[in-house]
Amino acid sequence: MTKWRLKCEECSREWELEVSFDLSEFSRLYHYCRFCRKNTYHAILAKIDS
Numbered sequence: 001m002t003k004w005r006l007k008c009e010e011c012s013r014e015w016e017l018e019v020s021f022d023l024s025e026f027s028r029l030y031h032y033c034r035f036c037r038k039n040t041y042h043a044i045l046a047k048i049d050s
């Protein structure tokens, strides 16, 4: 599992997503935002090494 720092493009909040696949090929990700409570586009800011 890898953690990624995402930023919601609608509410501008940053949060971390843990997934088993590589997001580095993507520049943005359509994903559920728990702050907006809906699916939104997220900028992929960084990979977090644990």
Ligand SMILES: [Zn+2]
Binding pocket: 008, 009, 010, 011, 012, 013, 033, 034, 035, 036, 037, 040
């Ligand atoms: Zn949001």
